Amino acid sequence: MLKEKNLRMTTQRKVILEELRKLDTHPSADEIYEVVRHRLPRISLGTVYRNLDVLSELGEIQKLELSGSLKRFDWDTNKHYHVRCIRCNRVEDTPVAPLNQLEDELYDTTVFEIVGHNLEFIGLCPKCSKKDPGK
Amino acid sequence: MLKEKNLRMTTQRKVILEELRKLDTHPSADEIYEVVRHRLPRISLGTVYRNLDVLSELGEIQKLELSGSLKRFDWDTNKHYHVRCIRCNRVEDTPVAPLNQLEDELYDTTVFEIVGHNLEFIGLCPKCSKKDPGK
DNA sequence: TATCATACCGCAACTTATTGTCAATAGCCA
DNA sequence: TGGCTATTGACAATAAGTTGCGGTATGATA
Numbered sequence: 186m187l188k189e190k191n192l193r194m195t196t197q198r199k200v201i202l203e204e205l206r207k208l209d210t211h212p213s214a215d216e217i218y219e220v221v222r223h224r225l226p227r228i229s230l231g232t233v234y235r236n237l238d239v240l241s242e243l244g245e246i247q248k249l250e251l252s253g254s255l256k257r258f259d260w261d262t263n264k265h266y267h268v269r270c271i272r273c274n275r276v277e278d279t280p281v282a283p284l285n286q287l288e289d290e291l292y293d294t295t296v297f298e299i300v301g302h303n304l305e306f307i308g309l310c311p312k313c314s315k316k317d318p319g320k
Numbered sequence: 321m322l323k324e325k326n327l328r329m330t331t332q333r334k335v336i337l338e339e340l341r342k343l344d345t346h347p348s349a350d351e352i353y354e355v356v357r358h359r360l361p362r363i364s365l366g367t368v369y370r371n372l373d374v375l376s377e378l379g380e381i382q383k384l385e386l387s388g389s390l391k392r393f394d395w396d397t398n399k400h401y402h403v404r405c406i407r408c409n410r411v412e413d414t415p416v417a418p419l420n421q422l423e424d425e426l427y428d429t430t431v432f433e434i435v436g437h438n439l440e441f442i443g444l445c446p447k448c449s450k451k452d453p454g455k
Numbered sequence: 456t457a458t459c460a461t462a463c464c465g466c467a468a469c470t471t472a473t474t475g476t477c478a479a480t481a482g483c484c485a
Numbered sequence: 486t487g488g489c490t491a492t493t494g495a496c497a498a499t500a501a502g503t504t505g506c507g508g509t510a511t512g513a514t515a
Contacts, residue, residue, distance in 0.1 A: 193462060193511050214502080229465045234502065236463095252385035252438055254473090255501065268432045280429045287416075291441060294415045297403045299443040303387055306426060308434040328482050328491060349472080364494045369473065371492095389502085390472065 186243065198236045200224050205246060206260045211267065211276040213255045250303045251276070270310035279306060321378065333371045335359050340381060341395040346402065346411040348390045385438045386411070405445035414441060 187194055204220045205212070212220070218233045237258055241248040247259040251269060257276060264283045269276050281304075288299045322329055339355045340347070347355070353368045372393055376383040384392040386404060392411060399418045404411050416439075423434045 188512095191462070195463065195511070197464075227465070229467095231466080231503075232464060250387035250442075252387055268426070268430060268434070270432065271435065277430070277432070279426060281422075281425055288441065290416055291403070291414060295403060295412070295443075296446050297405065297412070297441070297443040298449045299403070299441055300406065301443075302439060302441045304422075304437060304439045306423065306432070306434055306437045307385075308430075308432040308436075311431050314433045323483095326491070330482070330492065332493075362494070364496090365472095366474080366495080367493060 201236050211257045266304050268306040272313040336371050346392045401439045403441040407448040
C-alpha cells in the first residue's frame, strides 16, 4: 500500500498511527503531538501535520470535517456521525446510522454534483451540562 | 431590541447589515469587508468581525457552522442546509427541509444533552465540475 | 551487506483567520 | 447641546496550520 505511492513507513509515521488508534477522543493535531512526544521527544508539530495528512489520504485514518476551529482525526474510517459539546468541544461518536439516501433529495433540485454530506450533532456533554444547568 | 442590550445602531453596523442582505453568496468576514469598504472606506476589518458577532447574537443574521477554515455569514436566519463546493468553497442553499426529528434517535443513546445538528452537503459546483471532470 | 536516490524529518519562518488593546470618536438620552 | 460610554480604527497578538530548507535515514538495488 505504501510502495505504490512511494511512501516509507518511518518511525514517526508508525508511532502517530499507533497512538491515534489508542484514543477515542477524536484528537486534534496538537493533542496527538503531545501524546506522541512521550515516545519521540524530538518530533516536530509539522511532522505530525504532514503525517496525519498522508495517513488520511491513504485511508488509514479519517480527517473529520466538523465545524469548529480545529481539525480532528479519527482512527475509525467507517462512516459515522459525531456529537460535539458546544462548551468544551469534546467530540464523541453517535450510534446514528448513516443516512445514505439523504443526497437523493437533492439530485434534481441542485446544479451541484453531490458527493456526500457531513452531519454533526451539537449539545452539552454531561460535565458541562452539570456545571451550568441554566442557558 | 438594541436598547435592552445597551447596543447602538452605528453607521458601520447598519451598512454591514444592509450589504449582507444584498448577497446570496454566504460571504466570509473578509468578503463582507471588501464590499462594505466601497461605502465606508475607512472601516477596519476588526469592526466587521465585531459587528458580525453582535448581529448574529442579536439573531439578525446567522453565523454558519460549516466545516472549512473560515466562518461564513447568512442574512437568512431560518433553518436551512447548505451545499459547499469541495474545490472552490462556494456555498449555496439547498431546498432540503429541516430534519426536525433527527435528534430523537439520539435521546436514549447518548449522555449528551442534544441541542441541534449541523448538516452540510458537499459536492462540485457546475464551474468546477466542468473544469475537471475526472476524479 | 554496502550503496544510493529521495522521501522524510526537525526547525523556523511564514500565512491566514480571528481576537485583544487602547486612545479617540460618535450614538443616544436627558 | 452635553456627557456618558459603546464603539471605532489602528495595529499588535494569537491560534492553527503550512512551507522551505538543509540534513538524515528508509528501503530498493546491486
